[in-house]
Amino acid sequence: MGAMTALRTARDRARAEIRAEILTVADRHVASHGPVDLSLRAVARELEIVPSAVYRYFDNRDALLTALIVETYNSLGEAAEAAAARSPRNDPLLRWVTVASEVRSWAFANPHRYALIYGTPVPGYQAPPDTVGPGTRATWALVGIVADAHADGRLGEAAAEMSPETIADIDAVTVEALPGVPRAALFWGIVAWTQLFGLVSFELFGQTKGLITRGDALFLDAARNMGERIGLRNAP
Amino acid sequence: MGAMTALRTARDRARAEIRAEILTVADRHVASHGPVDLSLRAVARELEIVPSAVYRYFDNRDALLTALIVETYNSLGEAAEAAAARSPRNDPLLRWVTVASEVRSWAFANPHRYALIYGTPVPGYQAPPDTVGPGTRATWALVGIVADAHADGRLGEAAAEMSPETIADIDAVTVEALPGVPRAALFWGIVAWTQLFGLVSFELFGQTKGLITRGDALFLDAARNMGERIGLRNAP
DNA sequence: TGTACATCAGTGAACGCGCGTTCACTGATGTAC
DNA sequence: TGTACATCAGTGAACGCGCGTTCACTGATGTAC
Secondary structure, three states: OOOOOOOOOHHHHHHHHHHHHHHHHHHHHHHOOOOHHHHHHHHHHHHOOOHHHHHOOOOOHHHHHHHHHHHHHHHHHHHHHHHHOOOOOHHHHHHOOOOOOHHHHHHHHHHHHHHHHOOOOOOOOOHHHHHHHHHOOHHHHHHHHHHHHOOOOOEEOOOOOOHHHHHEEEHHHHHHOOOOHHHHHHHHHHHHHHHHHHHHHHHHOOEEEOOOOOOHHHHHHHHHHHHHOOOEOOOO | OOOOOOOOOOOHHHHHHHHHHHHHHHHHHHHHHHHHOHHHHHHHHHHOHHHHHHHHOOHHHHHHHHHHHHHHHHHHHHHHHHHHHHOOOOOHHHHHHHHHHHHHHHHHOOOOHHHHHHHHOOOOOOOOHHHHHHHHHHHHHHHHHHHHHHHOOOOOOOOOOOHHHHHHHHHHHHHHOOOOOOHHHHHHHHHEEEEEEEHHHHOOOOOOOOOOOOOOHHHHHHHHHHHHHHOOOOOO
């Protein structure tokens, strides 16, 4: 009778557990076969449950996909945040390279999961707003390094030629979320962001075959040189 | 009797025409629904032909996909090469921005075709070697600008910190295909290449929503600033 | 030029497959008094 | 504490769908002599 803490009844507890099990199996299916081939029936089969039973936990296939996407964004986000947290704040350039490398490592360890969130959107699937927050965690882990460097007085000069339209976009971010961070630093931050993810995607999706044999080394070099453009400095 | 020029008999001519029609319809299906949903049966239906008839022209679905991929690479490649050809060689920086913009425009005009070649690979599909040549045309249009600039003495100094592994990868390209082009220029060229395609993918796949409102302006700014890193200069 | 045979495009039916989703149901768990 | 009713997880069968691919066939086109 007395109200329990989080999960009240046995039914509720079982419900949460089974929901988690469904997600785990579905996630494993995505990880090994890709999001397009995710099948409700296959997940149910593995759980030794009738397909229609899944509908007690998810409205339909898209809802399951959405939950997976959120989970996946959070997985990458946590990895990036942890890398930022464990690398020394007094060496922003090293931090930048470390977090970027963590993103790359995660992507190579989870190629299909990476494709789920950064690849071609699944046809017919519309991402609901729930995914936006988790979707930006990894990005903000990188931006946070620039913000920290600026706060610590460790952000050097950066130069960039920007059109008025780009300046407006950048100011919209800095004024709200990053007061005082120079425009050029954020500009190069955005450019570096697209570069790093672009390189990871190219490698994972096979565009660099025959050209780049040491993707890991190139990635590190790219991250370092782009970090310098942002104005991040080595520790003295 | 007398040998005709290219297409000898009526049968051969009809064969080539119908093959082309199948490709056209399939290409339109990819353009409107994406590569994953491409269906042999749907293509046959639209051509008012029985599904099995398609097998006279393509061994299976993968062969059709491969032909489409080659066609699509060539379409983008031609667009990029045309842009390079029509922009003045004495202004390498402008040329670079022009060709890059052409790639972006093509991608936005053909989002599903872009996804076919630069998005997540279709599950289960293995690209045969035929696709490699056409797949590099757009890239070489960009690299060619750097090569031309170097040949014309219009390539400025570029600086980059590179690991030995990256230097080895870069030298493997320059020695064979771009003799004399400085390492740092090609390094920044590769970085710019991944950046530009990364930004296009991010925009098309929805990663910049809520952050960037003027993707066109940002892209131009990114292309220009990266072009400068390569050492490309404005015309005097 | 005419005939006999070979090639090959397209037909029509069938194969086996797996999918998402619905619906009426049963039995166990939870709630109110 | 005990009983009557409400909730809800999971079942089992069925729906309608579209897919890639195979195969024996027909009839038209092409080739050799």
